[in-house]
Amino acid sequence: MKRSELITVFQRMASEIAEKDFSHVSEESVIADLGIDSLGMLELVGSMERELKIQIPDEQLVGIQSVRQLLDLVEKRTTQTT
Amino acid sequence: MLGSPKTLVDALSLLPRDETRGFRFIGADTKERFYSYDAIEKEAHRRAAHFAALGLKKGDRLAIVVPEGHEFVLSFVGACVAGVIPVPIFPRASFKGLDGYVDTVAHICKGSGAQYLLTMEATKPFVEKVLERDSGITKLLYTESIFEGPTPAFTPPKVDPEDICFLQFTSGSTSRPKGVVVTHANLVANSQAFLGPAGLGMVEEDMAVSWLPLFHDMGLIGFILGPLICNVCSVLLPTSTFARGPRIWLETLHKFHGTVTYAPNFAYALATKRVRDRDLAELDLSHVRIAGCGAEPIQAQTMRDFVARLAPVGFKETMLLPSYGMAEGTLAITFHPRGTPLVTDIVDHDAMKKGEASPVPRGTPKSLELVACGVPFPGHEVLVVDEDGKALPERRVGQIVTRGPSVTQSYYNNPEATAEGWKNGWLQTGDLGYYANGALYICGRIKDLIIINGANYYPQDIEWALGEMDGVRRGNVIAFSVQAEGTEQLVIAAEANSGDVERLKKQIPERVYELTGLSTGYVAIVGVGGLPKTSSGKVQRRKTKQLYEDNLLAEHGTGRVGDGGDEG
Numbered sequence: 001m002k003r004s005e006l007i008t009v010f011q012r013m014a015s016e017i018a019e020k021d022f023s024h025v026s027e028e029s030v031i032a033d034l035g036i037d038s039l040g041m042l043e044l045v046g047s048m049e050r051e052l053k054i055q056i057p058d059e060q061l062v063g064i065q066s067v068r069q070l071l072d073l074v075e076k077r078t079t080q081t082t
Numbered sequence: 083m084l085g086s087p088k089t090l091v092d093a094l095s096l097l098p099r100d101e102t103r104g105f106r107f108i109g110a111d112t113k114e115r116f117y118s119y120d121a122i123e124k125e126a127h128r129r130a131a132h133f134a135a136l137g138l139k140k141g142d143r144l145a146i147v148v149p150e151g152h153e154f155v156l157s158f159v160g161a162c163v164a165g166v167i168p169v170p171i172f173p174r175a176s177f178k179g180l181d182g183y184v185d186t187v188a189h190i191c192k193g194s195g196a197q198y199l200l201t202m203e204a205t206k207p208f209v210e211k212v213l214e215r216d217s218g219i220t221k222l223l224y225t226e227s228i229f230e231g232p233t234p235a236f237t238p239p240k241v242d243p244e245d246i247c248f249l250q251f252t253s254g255s256t257s258r259p260k261g262v263v264v265t266h267a268n269l270v271a272n273s274q275a276f277l278g279p280a281g282l283g284m285v286e287e288d289m290a291v292s293w294l295p296l297f298h299d300m301g302l303i304g305f306i307l308g309p310l311i312c313n314v315c316s317v318l319l320p321t322s323t324f325a326r327g328p329r330i331w332l333e334t335l336h337k338f339h340g341t342v343t344y345a346p347n348f349a350y351a352l353a354t355k356r357v358r359d360r361d362l363a364e365l366d367l368s369h370v371r372i373a374g375c376g377a378e379p380i381q382a383q384t385m386r387d388f389v390a391r392l393a394p395v396g397f398k399e400t401m402l403l404p405s406y407g408m409a410e411g412t413l414a415i416t417f418h419p420r421g422t423p424l425v426t427d428i429v430d431h432d433a434m435k436k437g438e439a440s441p442v443p444r445g446t447p448k449s450l451e452l453v454a455c456g457v458p459f460p461g462h463e464v465l466v467v468d469e470d471g472k473a474l475p476e477r478r479v480g481q482i483v484t485r486g487p488s489v490t491q492s493y494y495n496n497p498e499a500t501a502e503g504w505k506n507g508w509l510q511t512g513d514l515g516y517y518a519n520g521a522l523y524i525c526g527r528i529k530d531l532i533i534i535n536g537a538n539y540y541p542q543d544i545e546w547a548l549g550e551m552d553g554v555r556r557g558n559v560i561a562f563s564v565q566a567e568g569t570e571q572l573v574i575a576a577e578a579n580s581g582d583v584e585r586l587k588k589q590i591p592e593r594v595y596e597l598t599g600l601s602t603g604y605v606a607i608v609g610v611g612g613l614p615k616t617s618s619g620k621v622q623r624r625k626t627k628q629l630y631e632d633n634l635l636a637e638h639g640t641g642r643v644g645d646g647g648d649e650g
Contacts, residue, residue, distance in 0.1 A: 032591050038599025039325055039535050040350075048327025057110065058149065058322050059176055059204050062183075065596065 001052070001078055006071050013047040027068040045070075054078055089266035090162050091241045093311040094123040105306070106317045106338070107152040115152050119310070121563045122159065129160025131236030136198070140239040141166030143249065145219065146297075147187065147209050149173040150202065151318050153225045154296050155306055157200055158248070165239040168248045169261070170297035171196040173205055174322070180208055182547070182597050188217035193259040194494060198223055243267035247307075250299055250409045251496050252538065260503075261407045272412035272488035273308035275459035281417055282342060282372055282403075290316040291340035293324035293331055297599065300377055303413040303565035304344055314342075324349075328356045332392075336365045344374035344405075346536030347381055348543060348569070350388045357391055368396025372420055376405040377536045378570075379524065380453040382426045399423050399556035406455040406524055410509050412488045416464055416522045418456035425454035427518050434525065437479040439516045454521035462486030464522060465592050466515055471505065474516070481528055482515045483508040530623050532563040534570045539598055547597050548590060553582035557620075558613060560628040564603070571603030575613060575626050580638045583607045612636045 001009075004020060012026040017040055025034065031041060041064075045056055054077040064070050088382035097103070097119035104118035117125070123366035138144060144166050148154040154170070161168045171190050191199060191212065199224045201209045212219050247269050249261040277284045290309060294301030296318070305316045317338045324331050331353060335343055350373075375385065389399045400421050407414040418425070431441040431448040442449050458464040459629045465473045466480040485508045492500040503510055512529035515522055532539040541561040558577040563570045574590050589603040612635070614625040629635045 030592055030595075032595030032601055033588070035601045037535070037595070037601040040601075041599075042322060042325035043328070049326065055111070059207070062208060065178055065592070082369070 001075075003071065003075065006074060006078075009048060009051055009066070010044075010067060012072060013044055013051065017043050017047065025067060027066070027071060029067045030065055031063065031067060031070065048074055052078055054080075087270060087311055088243045089241050089245070089504060090159070090247055090269060090307060090310065091238075091266075093270075094119075094126060094163070095158065097123065097310065097313055103311075103313070103315055105152075105155065105315070107155075108317065108319050108323070108334070109149075109150065110320050110323060117152060117156070119313075120312075122156065125156045126159040126163045127236075127238070128233050129157055129229055130163035130166075130238060131233045133161060133164045133166055134236050135234035136223070136228065138164060138166045138198065140241075141167065141246075142198075143167045143169050143194045145169045145171055145187075145191045145194060145196040145199040147171045147173045147199060147201045147205055148225060149205055151296055151320060153202060157225060158302075158306075159310070162241070162247060163238055164236075165241055165245070167194075169196055169251065170248065170302065171251070172297050173201075173297065180211070183208060184211045184215060188212050188215035188219075189259045190261070191217040191219050191604060192250055193251070193261055193496070197221065200225065200228075201321075202226060207227050229508075231368075241266065243270070250302075252409050258496065258499070260496060260499050262490050263411075263492050263494050264409075264412055264490055268412045268488055268490050269303065269307055270311055271461075271486070272414060273303065273311040275462070275488055276304075276414035276417065277308050277312040277314060280459050281414065281420075282374075283420060284312055284314050284342070286313070288314055288341045288371070289338055290314055290342045291319075291331075291335050291338060292316065292317040292343060293321050293334075293342065295321045299407075299409045299413045299494065300344060308413075327359075328352045329361060332357065332361070332365055332367065335367060339369050341369055341371045342374070343370070343372070344376065346377040347375055347379065347384050350375065350537045351384045351569075352386045354384070354391045362392075362394050364393040365392075367392060370397065370401050372399075372403050373401045374403040374405050376407055376414075377553060378533045380404050380455070382424065382451045382453050385424055402451045404455050406482075406522060408513075408514075410490050410503065410511070411484060412490060414459070414488070415462075415484055415511075416456045416458050418454055418521070425519075425521060427452050427454065427523055434479065438527070439479060439523065440519060441477075441479045441518075450525075451511075452523045452525055454518075456521055456526055457482070458486070459488070460521075462488060465508075466517055466522075471508075476517045479514055479525060482511045482513045482522070482524070485509065485512065528555045532561065532570070532572065534563065534572065534600055539600070544594060544597060548576065548593060551586070551589065551593060553578050553586055554590075555610075558610075560613060560621055560623050560626045562623055562630075564627065564631060566603060572600050573604045573606065573627075573630060574602055575606040575608060575630060575635060577610050577613055578607050579610065583638045606630060606635050606637050608636050609638060 011022045099120045101118050136362045144161050145226045146168050158168045197220045199219045202225050243266045251261045292305040309316050404418045406416045428451050429439045430442045464484045468480050489509050514526040514549045515524045530541050544561040545559050548559045554576050560575045587605045590605045613623045
């Protein structure tokens, strides 16, 4: 999956979970700035896992703060499982 | 019910050997592992023998940072059989700054005096950093390797009811963490109270379902230790599995014919939002007897919304069981009578500020609706008292205090905090409440604890870290929470120069997130000297919150002038 598609998935999932419009969110954004706390973040990760058919263990989420870091991780898992 | 165990160790040997009774652990990978009580007892003895062979003796503390439920539980009970005192510590550092996590683990280890820390390979990369800190930990043990090989010869020590069963740390971020000392007698008394006839009234056919964290009282005692003492079967999901897809909670209740579950208020709100119409077609929750709610303030509207959303699948209001408890009370302190409708009290907000719970009709402007949390268990006392410790009449607000066989007696190795927490044998809960028609209502806190998503945060910890930031002066920053849109929101108020406002409004939430994983609802930056202080120069947290709520904080750019500096 292309990076531009991944960010679209992120925007859609984040908007659903936080019930806000995140279509403007870029890779530079810090997730905390979007008003998503660690619980919301886990739900977001869960949604992306189901959508992209991947699994991201808890340990790999340590220290993830920006959208870019999260997408890097998702991208790595996508290429590993396909 | 079982004979009558006096300790957790007794309970293990009294449990029925029936192969169908025990705990079912569902892994993060969805793999199921079933352990019968018989298997749990045998494995506990095997692990106890290995702990003893490693040199752990009765009374030694063992820090446990183990992410997988079954490994955690088997190691915990194994330690208890060896007379070793487990110190459970949360195993996840997700998203939060690693440094803050390692500091917390190190502080708890140091406070407990543990020399060994048990963990797993998966958590090694962050847990091993504890060895670089002043934690007192000399050796890390891994569940994958220490229980290998033939079982060493081992004679279990005698474990008495007054012996410490485990330490429950309620705060770890400060250098003086508080570890609640839970004895076997406390644990057995509380378990028999909340699972017994006056509590959940558990019977052999019951099936408990939980995703609550196992390193914390509600999950650990409610769904592991209590069930071992009272012969209850549990299905256990990882907390992170629930967080990643909240619907799994209801799906698991359905799949395993769960009859008893528990969760904080936020989880009921989340589940209500996340259940889709098509899920309703596949769910049946009519077999649920009890859906308990605790660990944070209970919102009547959240409860009603949940009932309304799930009524089509057989969920009823009488299944809800509002409860009140805390680690210092071992777990449960009061329960609403099971199987009865919710009871709420609508009171005047202004009278409440003066300490009076005056009932007003529903819909009255500036009214509050509170959910009744029931009555104490037999053999336990719960009073609402004034500042002199004198019991108050009904509808007068005061501090909730309690005593009884379930109530713990001290914080481990911390006489100062113990002297504050217990007075004349009564636990000072720090919560404000009142009685009305015999039921206890919780309406606030004396201690400025912040509770969000069922987790406790100490404002001092957040303030201390923010005081380190460039442009913020140590001691001139305040963290508190306010109710907004039906949830608790974190607010930070800090003194700074007007030139730093924009930068701090961005950086403070980032630092808070790194530290706690919480999102900050609002950052108020006031001019230097703009926060209310005592005569000794200490910032007043409650006064600051009041000013914020009344829209009177002198924020930069608002033109308001602060009234700080004159408060005695």
